[in-house]
Amino acid sequence: MIDTLLLSRIQFGANISFHILFPTISIALGWFLLYFKLQHNKTGDSSWQDAYQFWVKIFALTFALGVVSGITMSFQFGTNWPGYMEVVGNIAGPLLAYEVLTAFFLEATFLGVMLFGAKRVSQRVHTMSIFLVAFGTTLSAFWIIALNSWMHTPQGFSMVDGRAFADDWFAIIFNPSMPYRLLHMMVASFLTVSFLLAGLSAYRYLRGCRASANHAVLRLALTSAMILTPVQIVLGDLHGLNTLEHQPAKLAAMEGIWEGGKGVPAVLIGIPDPKTQSNRYEVSIPKLASFYLTHDWNGEVKGLNDFGDKIPPVAPVFFAFRIMVGIGLLMLLASWLGRWQLRGGRELPHWMAKGLVLMTFSGWIGVLAGWYVTEIGRQPYLVTGVLTTAEAVTKLPTGMVLSSLLAYLAVYVGLLFAYIWVVFYLTRKVDDKSIAQPSIIPTSASTTNPLGAQ
Amino acid sequence: MPPDLTAPAAWLPLFFFVAMGIAVLSYVVLDGYDLGVGLLLNRTADHNKDMMIASIGPFWDANETWIVLGVGLLLVAFPLAHGTVLTELYLPVTAMLIGLILRGVSFDFRVKVNTSQKPLWNFLFYLGSLIASVAQGVMIGRLIVGFESGFLGWVFAFLVGICLPAGYALLGSTWLILKTEGELQKQAMGWAKVSLWLTAGGVGLVSIATPYFSPEIMNKWFVMPNILWLSPIPLLTAALFLLVLKSISALQSGASKKEWIPFVAVVAIFWLSFFGIAYSIFPYVIVGKMTLWQAAAATESLYVIFWGAIVVLPTILIYTFYSYRVFWGKARELSYQ
Numbered sequence: 083m084i085d086t087l088l089l090s091r092i093q094f095g096a097n098i099s100f101h102i103l104f105p106t107i108s109i110a111l112g113w114f115l116l117y118f119k120l121q122h123n124k125t126g127d128s129s130w131q132d133a134y135q136f137w138v139k140i141f142a143l144t145f146a147l148g149v150v151s152g153i154t155m156s157f158q159f160g161t162n163w164p165g166y167m168e169v170v171g172n173i174a175g176p177l178l179a180y181e182v183l184t185a186f187f188l189e190a191t192f193l194g195v196m197l198f199g200a201k202r203v204s205q206r207v208h209t210m211s212i213f214l215v216a217f218g219t220t221l222s223a224f225w226i227i228a229l230n231s232w233m234h235t236p237q238g239f240s241m242v243d244g245r246a247f248a249d250d251w252f253a254i255i256f257n258p259s260m261p262y263r264l265l266h267m268m269v270a271s272f273l274t275v276s277f278l279l280a281g282l283s284a285y286r287y288l289r290g291c292r293a294s295a296n297h298a299v300l301r302l303a304l305t306s307a308m309i310l311t312p313v314q315i316v317l318g319d320l321h322g323l324n325t326l327e328h329q330p331a332k333l334a335a336m337e338g339i340w341e342g343g344k345g346v347p348a349v350l351i352g353i354p355d356p357k358t359q360s361n362r363y364e365v366s367i368p369k370l371a372s373f374y375l376t377h378d379w380n381g382e383v384k385g386l387n388d389f390g391d392k393i394p395p396v397a398p399v400f401f402a403f404r405i406m407v408g409i410g411l412l413m414l415l416a417s418w419l420g421r422w423q424l425r426g427g428r429e430l431p432h433w434m435a436k437g438l439v440l441m442t443f444s445g446w447i448g449v450l451a452g453w454y455v456t457e458i459g460r461q462p463y464l465v466t467g468v469l470t471t472a473e474a475v476t477k478l479p480t481g482m483v484l485s486s487l488l489a490y491l492a493v494y495v496g497l498l499f500a501y502i503w504v505v506f507y508l509t510r511k512v513d514d515k516s517i518a519q520p521s522i523i524p525t526s527a528s529t530t531n532p533l534g535a536q
Numbered sequence: 537m538p539p540d541l542t543a544p545a546a547w548l549p550l551f552f553f554v555a556m557g558i559a560v561l562s563y564v565v566l567d568g569y570d571l572g573v574g575l576l577l578n579r580t581a582d583h584n585k586d587m588m589i590a591s592i593g594p595f596w597d598a599n600e601t602w603i604v605l606g607v608g609l610l611l612v613a614f615p616l617a618h619g620t621v622l623t624e625l626y627l628p629v630t631a632m633l634i635g636l637i638l639r640g641v642s643f644d645f646r647v648k649v650n651t652s653q654k655p656l657w658n659f660l661f662y663l664g665s666l667i668a669s670v671a672q673g674v675m676i677g678r679l680i681v682g683f684e685s686g687f688l689g690w691v692f693a694f695l696v697g698i699c700l701p702a703g704y705a706l707l708g709s710t711w712l713i714l715k716t717e718g719e720l721q722k723q724a725m726g727w728a729k730v731s732l733w734l735t736a737g738g739v740g741l742v743s744i745a746t747p748y749f750s751p752e753i754m755n756k757w758f759v760m761p762n763i764l765w766l767s768p769i770p771l772l773t774a775a776l777f778l779l780v781l782k783s784i785s786a787l788q789s790g791a792s793k794k795e796w797i798p799f800v801a802v803v804a805i806f807w808l809s810f811f812g813i814a815y816s817i818f819p820y821v822i823v824g825k826m827t828l829w830q831a832a833a834a835t836e837s838l839y840v841i842f843w844g845a846i847v848v849l850p851t852i853l854i855y856t857f858y859s860y861r862v863f864w865g866k867a868r869e870l871s872y873q
Contacts, residue, residue, distance in 0.1 A: 159622075176612060
């Protein structure tokens, strides 16, 4: 049924999905830019300066999209979910306030110095500005993930007259799922950027660019992906065990386990059907789920049927989880193979370069799938055990929410296409002198940056 | 009003009410000048557009953060009013957010796409600035009338919705007088004079209409002795308008070189107007319905933010000043190098 609740959920989902794409890139890309800058400062090798000059443009564009879509988020709590702040405002409020006060102003102010101040401040101050921007984005992730994790695994508070009151801020911030979620997201950000760097570098390579800066970035990206993908798999597994302990219904949905018990099979694929409370076309391996969840072939695992009606929609969680894992395995394969192909200064085979171009934004798919698993998996709750999503929603008329939703969707779809198009366009432009310069006042970045001409 | 302001449950909400006011005022003035530059963008030749953008390039992102702080303080300090305020303002808030999105991204896209697409992004920059400023005006109007749903309540809101862009254009053009030179600066002086009259008319209209819509606000202004000690506000505002006009004329004729006077005087006009509105609304968060003390969050939670704010806000001010100092003087072309 189309009602205000469903539309508000779709709208929030659309806003936060669109938003997370950009911070996911800017968090890790900031640190990569700092690395490029430090390498240049240390070695004096102009390749690193060239790499910085190219990637800072992508960074600036990404950052702008992250900022404006983030402002939308800050208003959404009140416009569509007034019950949220009314019930848990005493917890959520300070965490959001600290994000704004300690992170937003820091990154926004030094972004100006970082982007446009290179000639106006000393090299040291400029390097420091890059650090502060990267630090700000990371700090912002810390606060918002602390709050998000608290919504999954709330603790350190007590309820008085239907409102939450904080008892222990340390327990609230470092709640049980927070360290896993934060690390999983940070590594996801670095993996997303690794494949972005690799994809666009491979794209330039395919178009004939043999600049040393491009090769260095490609090698760096694949090395980082090669190391981080296994780390991410281990972190994901630990996060899953944490979910098993604190949100068993979500885990049962991820695994597609309807009937709990001893010696539960691992469902590889199937179509969860809530009517029959089973999976159609199920392919599974006997006892495996019990083994990897409890480290005992006959260990006991709870099924969805053990949680009554307090279970999330199973199919989206089940499939999103498989998409995330699939992307992870693909990343593992691509990074190890690609890095091996580059060994000893060798060049990438064309088919592999094409594959990496296709995987340019693969991190986005993995990140979105992962967030869908965890957020849809928390349903029907907004704050586990404290507040349901239905209780928090606005009482606005359906038509009003529908109109805003359609407006947002139109803008987001347009901007997403524009962003991807411009990212590839900027990449082509570095090596292609025949494309006209866009700026009437020639910016020195576009006239003295012949990356491909080396 | 709780009589005992020494009790944390009384002064903490007041502190956050004032802090929220400062955040909103900072937003209106800071993002006001760059929204104003956006409103004026299409009134000049292409080669001047890049310079207009360059004058706001290093600042707009941080300027916009003030509104996140403003709504953030509403959200964290007054959670019980936050939902009501934002659901009442649902449509203008949605319009404003879409405007701010278009404005913010066009700023970056316009220099990164190829030349043939640049006019599209210039137009979206203008359109986004226009939508955001009108929507903010409507929001302020709705807030003043306490979200009254009648026809006149909406007429008033739209009246403010027309006046605020004029005020932003005035801020933007005086900012350009300060930050640019030559042909563009001369154009900006012309824009400033036109938007000055529009703004003055708007401020006058809103000042007369506000007490008309709310008897409560009428009682706060037009009774003895309030009317006496409040009278400097309109008088000073009028004097500042005159100062802006005179100082621009003096710049145009070459009699003066003080390019900072118009901008600073316009900022002062915004401060006074803001004080007027704040005085009218106080101590309500939702006019006539909920006071700031009724809407406040738990005292313990407010304390947690209070200590953070006391330490962090001065730090923010220091590095904001630093950033303005780095980009002090006339704007230069934007370059990542």
